[in-house]
Amino acid sequence: MSDLEAFRKETRAWLEANCPPEMRKPSRGEEDTCWGGRKWKFQSDAQRLWMQRMGERGWTVPEWPREYGGGGLSRDEAKILREEMRKLGCRSPLDSFGIWMLGPALLKYGHEEQKREHLPKIARGEIRWCQGYSEPGSGSDLASLQTRAEDKGDHYIVNGSKIWTSYADKADWIFCLVRTDPKAPKHEGISFVLFDMESPGVSTAPITLISGSSPFCQTFFEDVLVPKSNLVGSLNKGWDVAKFLLTHERDMIGGMGTNSGGESRSLGQIATESVGLDNGVLADTNLRGQIAALEIDAWAFRLTMDRVGDLVKTGKINPAASSLLKYYGTELNKRRMELVMAAGGFDALEWDGEHSHEGRNARAWLRSKANSIEGGTSEVQLNIIAKRLLNLPGV
Numbered sequence: 001m002s003d004l005e006a007f008r009k010e011t012r013a014w015l016e017a018n019c020p021p022e023m024r025k026p027s028r029g030e031e032d033t034c035w036g037g038r039k040w041k042f043q044s045d046a047q048r049l050w051m052q053r054m055g056e057r058g059w060t061v062p063e064w065p066r067e068y069g070g071g072g073l074s075r076d077e078a079k080i081l082r083e084e085m086r087k088l089g090c091r092s093p094l095d096s097f098g099i100w101m102l103g104p105a106l107l108k109y110g111h112e113e114q115k116r117e118h119l120p121k122i123a124r125g126e127i128r129w130c131q132g133y134s135e136p137g138s139g140s141d142l143a144s145l146q147t148r149a150e151d152k153g154d155h156y157i158v159n160g161s162k163i164w165t166s167y168a169d170k171a172d173w174i175f176c177l178v179r180t181d182p183k184a185p186k187h188e189g190i191s192f193v194l195f196d197m198e199s200p201g202v203s204t205a206p207i208t209l210i211s212g213s214s215p216f217c218q219t220f221f222e223d224v225l226v227p228k229s230n231l232v233g234s235l236n237k238g239w240d241v242a243k244f245l246l247t248h249e250r251d252m253i254g255g256m257g258t259n260s261g262g263e264s265r266s267l268g269q270i271a272t273e274s275v276g277l278d279n280g281v282l283a284d285t286n287l288r289g290q291i292a293a294l295e296i297d298a299w300a301f302r303l304t305m306d307r308v309g310d311l312v313k314t315g316k317i318n319p320a321a322s323s324l325l326k327y328y329g330t331e332l333n334k335r336r337m338e339l340v341m342a343a344g345g346f347d348a349l350e351w352d353g354e355h356s357h358e359g360r361n362a363r364a365w366l367r368s369k370a371n372s373i374e375g376g377t378s379e380v381q382l383n384i385i386a387k388r389l390l391n392l393p394g395v
């Protein structure tokens, strides 16, 4: 038996023994996601146990080095772990901006003390992070950001405001872009800092989305003291860290195109319940064709994500490929949610009530509209693809 086959066998046995049965049911979306953090309230003992067991093994972040709380797995081993989890229907034990975004950036740009301080807490779900990038007036043109950090000797004093800060009211710490040299060209005077959301001078105000929920906030900083040891990378070189982190954010958002958005039934099942079968196949031929086309595109996209992931790891592809994944994955997810609504008929429009689980699909459909805005809009991704991947001339 090869090493990888042996690893697969052991992994499967461990998952079978350790994943609680409740964590093997399909996730119902946001309400089943475990985000961790100081304020986190587990929805069940099974959810807590599953996060703790996977965290102890480093399998919440399988490919991070062991000394920082990771599993130390190779890319092939991590793939096997994901495959075996999928086969058993295991839910993700922990999802967080720390795992998807800050962790990779700290591994590349953080100094040793920062890695030892922050990475294990992310891996064990102890600290939840939010992202302080966008500002009123600085979204697509992120480098025009105005939040200031003034040098006060051994610390900075931060003043300004961020907007669309997802989960700012639930997060413990923030990774934040600040201007440290107002006189430098805009990309060169930015730094990347970390601070506790409980620091005096930090406040948040929720913003409501069309889906009816309020997952994000405007965030205000008034004379917030940030120790200089919380600067990641070099002073005024935060743009490099920011761009690197964005490639990970875009991969993560693009990955939405490969899953079912929290709906446990397949599109075929939803449509069958709504329009019925004719001679054993979906009665609505047009809908049948659209569902088949989407499933084929989703499979092709899954394979593309895997292939691009391998190429990125070996440095054989431009990191701007994450824009391609982000663009296509989010369009795919929006297409899927349109089909969920079409397949579900009138019932799918229900906004509350037990039958629709408080309008889960209708709300998820509206939420999906933001996919092609968050993490950089589709238009901006197309600009990046044109310039950096296709080498087309700029205008």
Ligand SMILES: Cc1cc2nc3c(=O)[nH]c(=O)nc-3n(C[C@H](O)[C@H](O)[C@H](O)COP(=O)(O)OP(=O)(O)OC[C@H]3O[C@@H](n4cnc5c(N)ncnc54)[C@H](O)[C@@H]3O)c2cc1C
Pocket (backbone or CB within 6 Å): 130, 131, 132, 133, 134, 135, 137, 138, 139, 140, 141, 162, 163, 164, 165, 166, 167, 216, 370, 373, 374, 375, 376, 377, 378, 379, 380, 383
């Ligand atoms: C659900 C959600 C969650 C988010 N979470 C966070 C978060 O946690 N932290 C954070 O910092 N930010 C977050 N954002 C903000 C997000 O990154 C910005 O909304 C995004 O970058 C776009 O910026 P903007 O909203 O200012 O739009 P604008 O930049 O004002 O863009 C308006 C329109 O102009 C177009 N446009 C702008 N520039 C160009 C150009 N050069 N070429 C072609 N078209 C252009 C855009 O495509 C868009 O259609 C979130 C956004 C959403 C929707």
